Amino acid sequence: MGLKSVWTKVYETLASVRTGIFLIIVVGLFSALGTVVLQRPTSEPEDMQRAYSPETLALLDRFGLTDIFHAWWFLLLLCLICVCLIVVSVDRWPNAWKVYAKPVRFAKTAFRLSLPQKVEIAVTDEAGALSVAEHVLDRFGFKVDRVTEDGASGLFAERQRFSVFALYLVHMSLLFIFAGYIIDGVVGYRGNINVAEGQALGQITLRDNRGGETKKMLPFLIRCDGAGEDTYADGSPKKWWSKLALIENGKEVASKTIVVNDPFVYKGIRIYQASMGQSGTPRTITFSATPAKAGVPEEVEVPLNGKALLSDGESLSVLRWIPDFYIQDNEIYKKSDDPENPAVQLGLTNAKGETKKLWILYSQMNSTKGQDAPYEFAIKSATWAKYTGLEVSHQPGQFGVWIGVVLMAFGLVIAFYTQHMRVWVAIAEDDKGGKLLWVGGTTNKNRDRFQTKFEQIKAALLEELGGAGVKSEQENDKTLTKA
Amino acid sequence: MSDARVERQQPANGAVLLVLVGLGIAFALLVALLAVAKTHSGPIYSEANMLYTALVLYTGAATLYMGYGVTGIERYVSGASLLTALGFLANTAAVAHRWSVAGRPPFSNMYEMLLSFVWTLALLTLIAERAYKVKIIGSITMPITVVSVILMQLLPSDVRPLVPALQSTWLQVHVTLAMLSYAACAVSFALAMMFLIQDNMKTESFQALTSAGMVAIYAAILVTRFRSGALGVTAYDLEAKSEVMVSRGHPLFIQIPELGWLYLLVLLSALVPLALFVAGKVKKDIAFFDLASKAMFVSILLQAVGLAIFVARVKNGQYGAPNADGLFTTALPANPFLLSGMVGGIVAGLLYLLLLWRREGLQRMMPPADVLDRVTYKIICIAFPLLTLMIAAGAYWANQAWGSYWSWDPKETWAAITWLVYAGYLHMRITRGWRGRRAAWFAILGFMVVIFTFFGVTYLLPGLHAYAAG
Numbered sequence: 001m002g003l004k005s006v007w008t009k010v011y012e013t014l015a016s017v018r019t020g021i022f023l024i025i026v027v028g029l030f031s032a033l034g035t036v037v038l039q040r041p042t043s044e045p046e047d048m049q050r051a052y053s054p055e056t057l058a059l060l061d062r063f064g065l066t067d068i069f070h071a072w073w074f075l076l077l078l079c080l081i082c083v084c085l086i087v088v089s090v091d092r093w094p095n096a097w098k099v100y101a102k103p104v105r106f107a108k109t110a111f112r113l114s115l116p117q118k119v120e121i122a123v124t125d126e127a128g129a130l131s132v133a134e135h136v137l138d139r140f141g142f143k144v145d146r147v148t149e150d151g152a153s154g155l156f157a158e159r160q161r162f163s164v165f166a167l168y169l170v171h172m173s174l175l176f177i178f179a180g181y182i183i184d185g186v187v188g189y190r191g192n193i194n195v196a197e198g199q200a201l202g203q204i205t206l207r208d209n210r211g212g213e214t215k216k217m218l219p220f221l222i223r224c225d226g227a228g229e230d231t232y233a234d235g236s237p238k239k240w241w242s243k244l245a246l247i248e249n250g251k252e253v254a255s256k257t258i259v260v261n262d263p264f265v266y267k268g269i270r271i272y273q274a275s276m277g278q279s280g281t282p283r284t285i286t287f288s289a290t291p292a293k294a295g296v297p298e299e300v301e302v303p304l305n306g307k308a309l310l311s312d313g314e315s316l317s318v319l320r321w322i323p324d325f326y327i328q329d330n331e332i333y334k335k336s337d338d339p340e341n342p343a344v345q346l347g348l349t350n351a352k353g354e355t356k357k358l359w360i361l362y363s364q365m366n367s368t369k370g371q372d373a374p375y376e377f378a379i380k381s382a383t384w385a386k387y388t389g390l391e392v393s394h395q396p397g398q399f400g401v402w403i404g405v406v407l408m409a410f411g412l413v414i415a416f417y418t419q420h421m422r423v424w425v426a427i428a429e430d431d432k433g434g435k436l437l438w439v440g441g442t443t444n445k446n447r448d449r450f451q452t453k454f455e456q457i458k459a460a461l462l463e464e465l466g467g468a469g470v471k472s473e474q475e476n477d478k479t480l481t482k483a
Numbered sequence: 484m485s486d487a488r489v490e491r492q493q494p495a496n497g498a499v500l501l502v503l504v505g506l507g508i509a510f511a512l513l514v515a516l517l518a519v520a521k522t523h524s525g526p527i528y529s530e531a532n533m534l535y536t537a538l539v540l541y542t543g544a545a546t547l548y549m550g551y552g553v554t555g556i557e558r559y560v561s562g563a564s565l566l567t568a569l570g571f572l573a574n575t576a577a578v579a580h581r582w583s584v585a586g587r588p589p590f591s592n593m594y595e596m597l598l599s600f601v602w603t604l605a606l607l608t609l610i611a612e613r614a615y616k617v618k619i620i621g622s623i624t625m626p627i628t629v630v631s632v633i634l635m636q637l638l639p640s641d642v643r644p645l646v647p648a649l650q651s652t653w654l655q656v657h658v659t660l661a662m663l664s665y666a667a668c669a670v671s672f673a674l675a676m677m678f679l680i681q682d683n684m685k686t687e688s689f690q691a692l693t694s695a696g697m698v699a700i701y702a703a704i705l706v707t708r709f710r711s712g713a714l715g716v717t718a719y720d721l722e723a724k725s726e727v728m729v730s731r732g733h734p735l736f737i738q739i740p741e742l743g744w745l746y747l748l749v750l751l752s753a754l755v756p757l758a759l760f761v762a763g764k765v766k767k768d769i770a771f772f773d774l775a776s777k778a779m780f781v782s783i784l785l786q787a788v789g790l791a792i793f794v795a796r797v798k799n800g801q802y803g804a805p806n807a808d809g810l811f812t813t814a815l816p817a818n819p820f821l822l823s824g825m826v827g828g829i830v831a832g833l834l835y836l837l838l839l840w841r842r843e844g845l846q847r848m849m850p851p852a853d854v855l856d857r858v859t860y861k862i863i864c865i866a867f868p869l870l871t872l873m874i875a876a877g878a879y880w881a882n883q884a885w886g887s888y889w890s891w892d893p894k895e896t897w898a899a900i901t902w903l904v905y906a907g908y909l910h911m912r913i914t915r916g917w918r919g920r921r922a923a924w925f926a927i928l929g930f931m932v933v934i935f936t937f938f939g940v941t942y943l944l945p946g947l948h949a950y951a952a953g
Contacts, residue, residue, distance in 0.1 A: 017914045021907055028903045035893040035944055042892065069891040181889065190886060232644040240647050260647035261883050272886045273647075393886035401888060405875040412871060416864040445913070448857065 014084050015091040023081050030077070034068035041067060075185070082178050085171045096164045099420070099444075105156040106149040107424035107440060115424075116447070117454045118440035121465055126427050129437045129465060130155060133425045136460045140453065142423060155425035163420040164444060169411030173404040180400025188395040191216060195224040196279035196387040198305070200247055204392045218392065221247040222271065225255075227388040229276055240273050242388035268396055275389030280323040280339045282382040287316070287346075289375045299380060310375070313351055320345035325361065332361075339382070348373055420444045421453065437465070530584075531640070533577040534598075538632040540570030541605070545625035552622035552837055555844040560618050564609070567625065571605045578602050585642045590658045591649060593819065594638040601628045601635075603666060619848045623673060623834070630826050638816045653880035660876055664869035665933055668905075671862040672930035674855050675923040681852035682920060686839060687772040690779055691760040693835040697753035697782065700824045703943055705746055708821070710805075713738035714746060716797065718804065719817035726817050729806070737802040737811045742793065749789050752782040753828075776839060783832035790825045820942035856919055859926050860912060867905050874898050893944050897936040904929045 013019050037060060038048050048057060048066070057066070064071035104111060112118065123129040130146075134155055137144045142157035191204035200223035206214045223245045230239040245255040246266055256264045264271040282304055289310055290297040300316055302308045307317035324336040325343035332343055346358045346368070358368040360379060368377045423441035430436055439461065443450035547563035550556070578598060581589045589595035608624045611617045679689070708715040715736040718727035727735040756775040763771030794815065801810035815822055838845060849855070877898070882888040889895060908925045911917040917925070935943075 017910055021910060024903050024907050028900050031896045031900055034891065035896050035940070039891075069896075234644070236644060237646055238644060239650075261651040261880075263883065263886065270886055272884070274885065391886045395882075395886075395888070398882065398888060401878075405871075405878075408871060409868065409875075412868040416868065 011087065011091075014087040017088075020081075020084050020088065023077065023084060027074075027077050027081065030068055030074060033065065037065050037068075039067055039069070041070070070185075075182070078178055079182075082175055085175055089168055089171050092167070096168070099164050100161060103156070103158070103422070104424075105145065105147045106152075106154055107426050107438070108149075112424075112426070112428075112438060112440055115440040115442050117442065117451065118438070119454075119458050119461075120428060120430075120436045120438050121461060122430070123435050123437045123465060126435055126437075129435075130425065130427070132464050133437065133439065133461060136457060136464060137423060137425075139460070140457055142421070152427065154427065155423075157423045157425070159421050160418040161420055163414055163418040166411055166415035166418070169407055170415060173406075173408035173411055176400045176404030176407060180397035180402075180404065183397030183400065184395040185397075188393070188397060189216065190391070190393040190395075192274060193222065193390050193392060194277075194279070194387045195222055195242075195244075195390060196281045197224050197226055197283070197385040199224060199281070199387075218269065219248065219267070220253065222390065223247055223252075224388050227276060227386045240276050242273055242276075242390070244271065244388075244390075269392060269394050272391040272393070273388065274391040277387055277389065278384045279387035280337045281385045281387075282321065282339070283385045285318060285321075285344065285382045286380040287377045288380050289316070289377055292374055292376060304385075307347075307349075312374075314374070315349045316377075317347045317349070318344060319347045319357065327361075339384075342379070344379065346377055348375070419446045419450065421450055423454075423457070437461070530577050530580045533573050533580065534632065534635065537570045537573040537577065537601075538629065538636075540566045540573065541601075541625060541628050541632060544570060544621065545629045548621035548625050549837075552619060552845070552848075553841055555841070555848065557618075560612075560621075563621055563625070564612055567605055567609060567621065571602070571609065574598075574602050574605060581642070587645075588655055588659070590655060590662075591645055592638075592643065593816070594635055594640050596658070596662065597631050597635045597638070600662060600666075601631045603662070604628050604631075607666070607670075617850070619845065620673075622837075626830065626833075630830070634815075634819075634822065648884050651880050651883060653876055653883060657873060657876040657880055660869055660873035664866050664873050665937065667862055667866035667869060668930050668933045671859050671866060671926050674859040674862060675926035675930075677849050678852055678855040678859060678923045679920070680838065680842070681846060681849055681855055682923070684920075686842060687760055687763065687775065689835060689838055690772070690775055691757060693831050694753050694756040694760070694775075694779060694782070696831050697786070697828045698750065698757060700828045701746060701750040701753055703939070704821060704824055705743070705750060707943060708736075709743045709747070710738060712743045713740045714742035714793075716802075716813045716821065717817040718811040719814040721812050721814060727811060734817075735804055735807055735811065737804045737813060739796050739800075739802050739813075742796065745789055745792065749782070749785050752778070752785045756782065779832065779835065783829060783836070786825065786829050786832065790829065793821070793825065820938055823938065852919075856922065859923065863905060863908060863926060863929070867902075867909060870898075870902055870905060874902060893940045894936070897932070897940050901929070901932045901936050904932050 038051055040048070052060065060066045064073065068074050107115075121129075130153065134144050134146070137155065137157040142159050144155055144157040147154050147156050189206055191206040193201060193204045195201050200221040202218045202221040203215050204218060206216050208214065224242055225245055226243040228241055229237055230241070232238045239259055241257055241259045243255070243257045244264055245252050246264075247253070254264075254266050258264045258271065258273050260273045263273075284301050284303045286299055286301045288297060288299050298311055300308045300310055302316055302318050304318055304321060307315045309315050320343075322332060322334050322343040323339040324334065324341050325332050326335045327333070335341075341363045342360075343362065344360045346360065347355045348358060349355045356373055358371050358373055358377065360366060360368055360377065362379065366378045368375075421441065421443045423439065426438045428436040428438040439458070441450070441454055544563045544566035547559045547566065551559040551563065578589060581595065581598065585591075585595075589598050604624050605628055608621050611620045704714075715738055718735040718737045719725070720727055729735050756778040759771045759775035759778055763769065763775065797813050797815055797818070801812050803810055850858075874895075877895070878888040881890070904925075908917075908922070908929060911925065912922055
């Protein structure tokens with residue numbers, strides 16, 4: 001077999017509806033399998049180990065059956081469908097273009113025989129009959145042209161010619177959708193970030209399909225200027241909101257209050273309200289202050305980034321906050337973000353502007369006792385800043401998807417609810433040399449609707465021509481019952 | 484006209500069986516109704532009362548339509564259609580009331596979806612009858628409305644505020660399109676079935692099809708819920724009006740003892756007619772088919788008994804769970820999968836009996852085969868664009884709510900598979916000229932996938948792994 005014939009074979013295979021249907025079935029079956037076998041991206045590893053024996057799981061993993069929708073061969077199948085769509089469109093294009101651009105405008109005798117719908121009406125005045133037919137067809141919504149060939153004249157009428165392109169529109173729309181999906185798979189990303197009130201962060205955590213995590217820096221920082229939950233009277237959540245500002249190169253470039261279902265879009269990056277919670281960062285800390293010598297103990301609430309005045313005029317501020325500390329080589333380090341065991345460095349500033357630094361190491365002693373100061377401080381309580389859980393995604397391909405969806409909607413409406421109807425009119429002669437007005441027509445789909453229309457046209461013609469002898473040939477009667 | 488006269492004089496075949504089955508079903512429904520009868524307090528024009536009025540009227544209409552289906556007496560239809568119209572008015576009032584109270588279209592929970600579904604179904608029935616003169620359709624649709632309204636009596640009906648994720652216009656669009664497209668798929672299924680009847684498919688083949696459907700239903704129930712003789716149902720806190728959850732997304736399953744064995748028996752009873760059909764085919768002996776019909780009748784009766792016992796035991800009693808201490812209550816609304824499966828099996832069985840006894844009359848009432856074939860295709864031409872837009876609206880909503888328009892979760896995947904099946908149907912029909920029986924089977928397959936997407940994905944797929952995970 002020569003190279004050319006191999007190529008022809010491949011081309012023919014890809015262009016056949018049979019191949020398309022086969023691919024649809026295969027994709028359908030594997031998709032169904034992907035909903036029956038637990039999938040790694042959506043299941044907990046423990047659940048998978050409980051559901052399958054180690055050998056089965058290893059086998060499933062080996063064949064990619066635990067992550068079908070991201071497997072290379074599944075994507076290959078989707079790409080094959082794309083290739084089929086392209087080849088089919090190329091293959092069928094010349095025919096559709098011929099119908100669209102170079103239609104048969106004059107019905108010759110041989111052509112007339114091939115039409116499913118036709119009628120002959122005896123007439124005396126040829127030119128008059130043609131004008132009547134022109135008028136009638138125009139009334140039925142057809143675009144009518146007068147045509148002549150070899151001195152004989154006739155009519156060519158059609159409506160909704162664009163209908164022949166419906167197939168291409170639908171198939172192209174699928175290509176747009178697949179292309180968008182593939183672009184997103186290659187360059188898109190999706191991750192999450194928790195930002196506490198007052199914080200500005202720019203690093204998101206991406207999850208891969210195997211449950212692993214990677215970090216990624218956004219081209220800007222997200223600052224949370226407030227977050228909250230509104231509830232209904234019965235306590236169920238009504239609204240989660242976050243007031244966000246974006247900082248690029250040290251400057252605030254945009255801000256918006258987002259809620260669920262209303263994301264923040266900036267330079268193709270979308271920020272969603274996903275969750276909400278209490279952070280390990282306090283908004284204010286309340287200390288008890290007991291004078292070292294004589295005096296009345298008092299309580300003072302200090303904002304994290306501010307200061308509060310004591311009754312004798314000295315001011316207290318929080319210099320450092322470590323939610324969970326440990327000490328190594330005489331240095332204080334952060335162990336975690338959970339405020340389990342905080343270390344706080346306080347600054348006590350007197351009227352002369354001198355600041356004394358004091359430490360509270362919670363697990364050792366919740367007090368500044370023994371550190372030379374006019375007060376002994378201890379942590380009483382704290383109010384916590386809220387954090388907002390944000391989902392961040394970048395899917396530049398989604399515009400392809402939405403364009404595809406709109407195209408498909410148009411394509412399907414055209415495919416199912418419009419049809420290309422064509423009617424030809426010519427002058428013929430019967431056996432005895434009498435003149436006949438010959439009318440015939442065809443359509444590309446929905447034949448019974450066309451048949452009804454044709455009958456109406458016939459009735460209208462008979463009425464206006466007062467036709468004496470009608471010879472109607474409807475070969476289609478049989479085919480119609482099949483249709 | 485002379486046909487109709489002959490029809491009227493014809494005695495109904497198997498009248499005794501019909502009466503027996505009718506009594507069995509009536510009993511089961513009565514138990515269900517009594518068990519759920521609520522005391523309707525408040526103003527006389529309250530939503531509950533309007534719905535109750537609709538229920539009474541729809542029940543009357545369903546009875547008359549089914550009477551027409553069985554006897555072929557034309558004058559039942561005018562009464563039935565009047566009752567349907569009146570019930571539809573009451574139903575409209577209920578929908579309007581809810582819409583005005585909630586301040587949004589009624590689609591947000593199961594109760595509201597059924598309210599809208601019943602309204603749509605009644606409207607379609609009236610349209611089909613008035614505009615297309617398809618009178619027989621009411622004997623299928625109106626019983627479905629009655630069952631739906633009864634189910635609604637079981638569901639929590641208070642107007643609940645929407646949680647943030649559901650506050651989206653796109654979600655409303657998505658749900659509306661889903662209901663419309665699935666309704667169109669259901670109609671195409673009914674038409675394809677009618678085509679098979681008009682295309683003279685043998686009655687025993689329908690019998691095999693029906694019992695296969697029943698076997699599938701009870702096998703699905705047992706595979707996911709049977710455990711050492713007991714039947715697992717979802718625990719439901721009657722005071723909080725919510726399911727009892729073990730952890731997020733995992734409801735607590737409690738076990739009703741012995742009910743599992745009963746359902747195993749029901750499964751066997753549904754298998755018998757199927758086995759007899761196969762035996763008849765293999766041995767080419769018609770006697771087996773008669774036996775199969777009798778076995779079918781027994782199975783339907785057993786299913787009705789099973790439903791009645793299920794309802795009674797769910798309503799009264801507390802049951803334990805293997806993985807939790809103490810006893811828990813349950814309720815019918817917590818088990819829509821079991822309930823709709825059982826009711827669906829019984830309705831399918833009744834429709835088969837209707838065919839068995841009244842086939843000639845039915846065939847005379849139905850449009851001819853070629854019309855049914857064409858209309859099935861046209862309905863799918865409506866269903867397919869709706870299906871496409873439904874998936875698109877869902878994807879757009881997902882993209883607005885959590886930043887991903889397609890994440891291959893089972894519901895999405897099966898929606899895509901449904902779309903592929905109908906796309907396959909359209910290709911075969913348009914380019915390869917599939918007509919008649921092959922196309923009808925394809926349309927039936929499409930609706931099976933719709934059903935699986937609607938129920939199976941929610942209740943069957945997690946069930947598979949829930950038990951594997953133990």
